[in-house]
Amino acid sequence: MSQRQVLQVFEQYQKARTQFVQTVAELATRPQNIETLQNAGVMSLLRPLLLDIVPTIQQTSALALGRLANYNDDLAEAVVKGDILPQLVYSLAEQNRFYKKAAAFVLRAVAKHSPTLAQAVVDCGGLDALVISLEEFDPGVKEAAAWALGYIARHNGHLSQAVVDAGAVPLLVLCIQEPEVALKRIAASALSDIAKHSPELAQTVVDAGAIAHLSQMILNPDAKLKRQVFSALSQISKHSVDLAEMVVEAEIFPSILVCLRDPDEYVRKNVTTLMREITKHTPELSQLVVNTGGVAAVIDYLGECQGGVRLPGIMMLGYVAAHSENLAMAVIVSKGVPQLAICLSEESEDHIKAATVWAFGQIGRHTPEHARAVAAAHVLPKLLALYMDPDSSEDLQIKAKKALKSILQKCTHLPALEPLLYEAPSNILKHVVYQFSKVLPHDSKARRLFVTSGGLKKVQEIKADVGSALQEYINSINNCYPEEIVRYYSPGYSETLLERIDKYQPV
Amino acid sequence: MARLVKLQNEIERIKEKYFTRNRFAEENRQRENEAAIKIQSWFRGWQVRAYLSHLHWKATIIQKIWRGFRARARFRQTVKAVYFIMKMNFYHKMSVRIQRRWRGYYVRKYVHNYYARRRYMEGLIRKNEEIRRDLVDFSEFQRREREQIAMDREEQKKTVQAQRMHFLLSTKQCPGVFNSPFKPEPDEMELRLRRTKPQPPTASPRERDSRLGNRIPSTHSSASIARAHGAQPLPPIPIKKPQGPFREAAEVWAQRHRSLEPSLRVQTSITDLEEAQDQLRLEEWRNRTVDTLFQPFSKAHQNRRYERMIHTSSSFQPVPYGNKHFREERPDNLLGKKPLQRASSRLCNTHLRTAYTLPRTHQHIMEMPMWPAWSASHSTKT
Numbered sequence: 001m002s003q004r005q006v007l008q009v010f011e012q013y014q015k016a017r018t019q020f021v022q023t024v025a026e027l028a029t030r031p032q033n034i035e036t037l038q039n040a041g042v043m044s045l046l047r048p049l050l051l052d053i054v055p056t057i058q059q060t061s062a063l064a065l066g067r068l069a070n071y072n073d074d075l076a077e078a079v080v081k082g083d084i085l086p087q088l089v090y091s092l093a094e095q096n097r098f099y100k101k102a103a104a105f106v107l108r109a110v111a112k113h114s115p116t117l118a119q120a121v122v123d124c125g126g127l128d129a130l131v132i133s134l135e136e137f138d139p140g141v142k143e144a145a146a147w148a149l150g151y152i153a154r155h156n157g158h159l160s161q162a163v164v165d166a167g168a169v170p171l172l173v174l175c176i177q178e179p180e181v182a183l184k185r186i187a188a189s190a191l192s193d194i195a196k197h198s199p200e201l202a203q204t205v206v207d208a209g210a211i212a213h214l215s216q217m218i219l220n221p222d223a224k225l226k227r228q229v230f231s232a233l234s235q236i237s238k239h240s241v242d243l244a245e246m247v248v249e250a251e252i253f254p255s256i257l258v259c260l261r262d263p264d265e266y267v268r269k270n271v272t273t274l275m276r277e278i279t280k281h282t283p284e285l286s287q288l289v290v291n292t293g294g295v296a297a298v299i300d301y302l303g304e305c306q307g308g309v310r311l312p313g314i315m316m317l318g319y320v321a322a323h324s325e326n327l328a329m330a331v332i333v334s335k336g337v338p339q340l341a342i343c344l345s346e347e348s349e350d351h352i353k354a355a356t357v358w359a360f361g362q363i364g365r366h367t368p369e370h371a372r373a374v375a376a377a378h379v380l381p382k383l384l385a386l387y388m389d390p391d392s393s394e395d396l397q398i399k400a401k402k403a404l405k406s407i408l409q410k411c412t413h414l415p416a417l418e419p420l421l422y423e424a425p426s427n428i429l430k431h432v433v434y435q436f437s438k439v440l441p442h443d444s445k446a447r448r449l450f451v452t453s454g455g456l457k458k459v460q461e462i463k464a465d466v467g468s469a470l471q472e473y474i475n476s477i478n479n480c481y482p483e484e485i486v487r488y489y490s491p492g493y494s495e496t497l498l499e500r501i502d503k504y505q506p507v
Numbered sequence: 508m509a510r511l512v513k514l515q516n517e518i519e520r521i522k523e524k525y526f527t528r529n530r531f532a533e534e535n536r537q538r539e540n541e542a543a544i545k546i547q548s549w550f551r552g553w554q555v556r557a558y559l560s561h562l563h564w565k566a567t568i569i570q571k572i573w574r575g576f577r578a579r580a581r582f583r584q585t586v587k588a589v590y591f592i593m594k595m596n597f598y599h600k601m602s603v604r605i606q607r608r609w610r611g612y613y614v615r616k617y618v619h620n621y622y623a624r625r626r627y628m629e630g631l632i633r634k635n636e637e638i639r640r641d642l643v644d645f646s647e648f649q650r651r652e653r654e655q656i657a658m659d660r661e662e663q664k665k666t667v668q669a670q671r672m673h674f675l676l677s678t679k680q681c682p683g684v685f686n687s688p689f690k691p692e693p694d695e696m697e698l699r700l701r702r703t704k705p706q707p708p709t710a711s712p713r714e715r716d717s718r719l720g721n722r723i724p725s726t727h728s729s730a731s732i733a734r735a736h737g738a739q740p741l742p743p744i745p746i747k748k749p750q751g752p753f754r755e756a757a758e759v760w761a762q763r764h765r766s767l768e769p770s771l772r773v774q775t776s777i778t779d780l781e782e783a784q785d786q787l788r789l790e791e792w793r794n795r796t797v798d799t800l801f802q803p804f805s806k807a808h809q810n811r812r813y814e815r816m817i818h819t820s821s822s823f824q825p826v827p828y829g830n831k832h833f834r835e836e837r838p839d840n841l842l843g844k845k846p847l848q849r850a851s852s853r854l855c856n857t858h859l860r861t862a863y864t865l866p867r868t869h870q871h872i873m874e875m876p877m878w879p880a881w882s883a884s885h886s887t888k889t
Contacts, residue, residue, distance in 0.1 A: 053739075090743055161764070257638060261646035263653070283793045290631070293638030300639060324793060326624070333628050334635050 014054060021049055021060040028067035034075070042068065043078050050087055055099065062088065062102035066109045073113035080110060080117060085124045092129035097138045104133060104144035108151050115155040122152065122159065127166040134171040139180045146175055146183070150190030157197035164194060164204050173208045176217070185225045188214065192232035199239035206236060206246060215250035223264035230259070230270035238277040244285055248278060253289065257297040269309040272298055276316035283323035290327060295320060295334045302339050310343055311352050318359030325366035332363065332373045341377045354396040357383060361403025368412045375416030380407065384424055404428055412439050414446050421458045430470045433459065437473040440480045447480055456481065457489045613801060620797040666703055669696065673705035 024042060027033040042064075049061040065084065069076040079085070088103045095103075107126050111118040121127075126148075133145035149168050153160040168190075175187035191210055195202040210232070217229045233252070237244040252274075259271045275294055279286040289295070295317070302313045317336050321328035331337075337360075344356045360383065364374035374380075386392050387400040408431040411417060420432045436459070440447050450456055459477055464470035478486045487493060615621070677683030677697060685697035754762075776782065836846065 094740075254638070257642060258645055261642050261649070263650075282789075284789055287793060291634070293634045296635035296638050297642060300642070326627075326794075329624075329628065330631055333632055 014057075017049065017052065017057050018054070018060070021046070021057050021064060025060050025064035025067065028064050028071075031071060034068060034071045037068065038072075038075060043075070043082060047082055047084055050084065055096065058091075058095070059098045059102050062099060062106055066102060066105035068109075069106060070109035070112070073117065076110045076113050076117050079106070080120045085110070085121060085126065089124050089126050089129045092126075092133055097136065097141050100133055100136070100138075100141045101144045104130065104141065104148045108144065108148035111148060112151040112154075115159065118152045118155050118159050121148075122162050127152070127162060127168070131166045131168050131171060134168065134175065139178060139183050142175055142178070143180075143183045143186050146172060146186045146190045150186065150193045153190065154193040157201065160194045160197045160201050164201060169194065169204055169208045169210075173210050173213060176210070176213045181220075181222050181225055184217065185222070185228050188217070188225065188228035188232050192228060192235045195232065196235035196238075199243065202236045202239050202243055206243060211236065211247055211250050215247075215252050218252060218255055218259065223262065223267055226259060226262065226267045227264065227270050230267065230274050234270060234274035234277045237274065238280075241281040241285075244278045244281050247274075248285060248288065253292040253294065257292070257294060260297045260301050265305065265309060268301060268305065269312060272301060272309075272312040272316060276312045276319060279316055280319040283327065286320045286323050286327050290320060290330045295331055295336065299334055299336050299339045302343060306346070308349065308352065310347065311355055314340065314343060314352065314355045314359050318355065318362045321359065322362040325370065328363050328366050328370050332370065337363065337373055337377045337379070341379050341382075344379070344382055350393045350396045353386065353392070354399045357386060357396065357399045357403050361399070361406050364403070364407035365410060368410050371407050371411035372413040372416075374407055375411050375413050378416075380404065380411075380416055381419050381423070383407075384420060384428065387428070388423070388425065401428070405431060408432060408435060411435055414439060414450065418450075418453055418455050421455055426464075426470065429462065430473070433462070433470060433473040433477065437476040440477055451481070451485065451489075456485070460486070460490045617797050617799065617801050618795055620795075623797040665696075665699060669699040669703045670706040673700060673703065676700045 024037065024046065027037060046061045046065050046068075049057055050065070052058050052061070065079060069079045085107070088106055092100055092103045092107075107121050107130065111121045111126075130145045130148050133141050134149075136142055136145075149163050149172070153163040172187045172190050172194075176184055176191070178184065178187075191205055191214075195205040214229050214232055217225060220226060220229075233247055237247040256271055256274070260268055262268055262271075275289060275298060279289050298313045298316055302310055305313075317331055317340065321331045321336075340356055340359055340363075344353060344360075347353055347356070360374055360379055364371045383400050383404045387397055387404060389397075392400070405428070408417075408420075408428070412435065414436065417432050417435055420428065424432055436450070436455070440450060456477075459474055462470070462474060464474060675683050675685065677686040677693070682688055683697060683700070685694040685700065687694070838846070
């Protein structure tokens, strides 16, 4: 055979390999093919192709492996068990940028499924290789490496600490400053995943100077980037007062409020999450947010959005109102109570209702003025209904009861308390009657109204144990009225009158 | 003699008497002795008693006087003490009144200032309105921007399309696809085709790129490292393990990540006191809606006591120079002539008198009766 014929055999083999690998990579993009591929034993076939001479085949097989591992954690485990990772990690340091991208993609795909797999990636020295790739010039390689690091750090604090110890954070902060938007996105998301686990990690991120760069990107037109930036800032500020103050010192207010009108839903949600994390720490921070008009913006946001994304906004209002009665009054004055009432009636999920109920409790518990504002929005019957409803979850019931109790203890607006007399169970009724017994002795118009609206009748019908607090309150209410009226409204009065007819002797 | 014989006859009787007397005396001696003793003892006792009662009487006088003195002194002391307590009670009551007024004023002005809070809420409402308006404006602006960008992009796309499909333009003979004869007006695409200049279709993107100079990453170019046709990549360079009694990696890791367990003294930061003070200050800042502090005597410069001019007043009487006249007048030097009538003096003096008189508060002091000697000497001077 001539030399050309010999070489042709090798050429054919190389073409066949290339075609196989490229087709597998293409098939692996569609989820329905992956089961078939797995059953056909594609892993064991792709593994030796990783060590192929021809670089394209190496790259494409790495890409195919990455796509397979991305789909399913069994396949990712198979990748780990097949000892492919050390080879990939080694080649991350050596090969060209396309291979690096593909190898980083595989590492990311493996690490994303569970902490054990991510630990496996870390154990074979993947972190150092990824951090070295972060120093590359090519933005695609940096993006892939940052993505992989982000997915590793996402699972738990140990892994995040390992990522930080590998020295990734300063490089990620440098990546954020790069002009490519995709790289910025991924770097911001990686920083957010690192900072979310513990205050020390968040402090490490802050020490690398991330806050300044993140806050500069707040008004970037790219929506996905803004999502990640706000998520990163909220993960940083949620841990402690100092971190939240540092985030606020980066002068994000009031430009953040502009992003509350962004067309992208998740940007708005992340902005409200950030505001919630800031306001929950101290009254001073809440005061700052209120003074810049943040409360009004969040209330408008609640009016415009639907569903689960309302939750951070509702919690933010609750936190602001919880700190002091000035701030609660500020929430009331910014028309927060009607909006929260709308949220309560529109939302169907229990955890959102629980948050709304808690927010009401925080607003209304400070002074009678606050309780009156809450009661005027006809919220108390709704709270009672939620408490009594057997379908509501236990958490919702507990929160509704607490909120109801705390509002009732300050409520002196009697028209709002009257509906509660009829439906409340005895432990709530006790508070309602107590409020009546506090107000009625001093207000004659209220006494009149109480009688004419049928409240006195209802109070007489309440059965209370002798000597209990409820009985005392009922007695103090009865003492506000003359004997005849109390007797007239007591139950069974008509019977006693009729009995008198029986006993009466006409003259 | 007879007396002697009588006496001798008496001797027996005398002897008898002597003996009987002695016998009686002897018999009664005891009794009489006792009686005498009794009398003496009674007398002595009476004497002593009289002396004792005298002493008692005197002692009583002394004690009476002394006790009276002491009691009066003590009474004076108690009176002083009661007076003092009465005064202190009075002061306490009065100071309670002062403190009540002061605390009410202070709290109402600087801590729970209702009007400041109301102003704050009103300001907050205005600020909220402003922010809402600004946000609405901004979102409108952004929406318009986005719409503008989208429209521009649409325009661009359609222009490119028109440029490439320029052959669909209708001719005189044959109407184009977009210029249907059954419709009254040609389609907007037709109008666009008429407007745009044609652009012939270019070569494929790959050739275009290479013509522009971009190198396409081909499959063979990445074998930048010159390798033989069948050579394997080289094995990795082994890293030298450090030789020596080093600890296990796991131990080092555990030690490195061991959490800090500081003692309470170490835990307390050195600025603990300052932090506590800061916290208190922040609490005050947060709980007060009023930011102005109470500064005592802050308006002192506005309530200045009037200071008299030293040249126009003295402690004894008002000085007419500066009030009633500004020129020194010496009528003695005139020697009986009339003083010169100055036109200005008639006009000015009246004004001056009102402008430069001292304020009323001091007038009554000024109009005190003057010492005659002083007034006489003073009048001679003027």
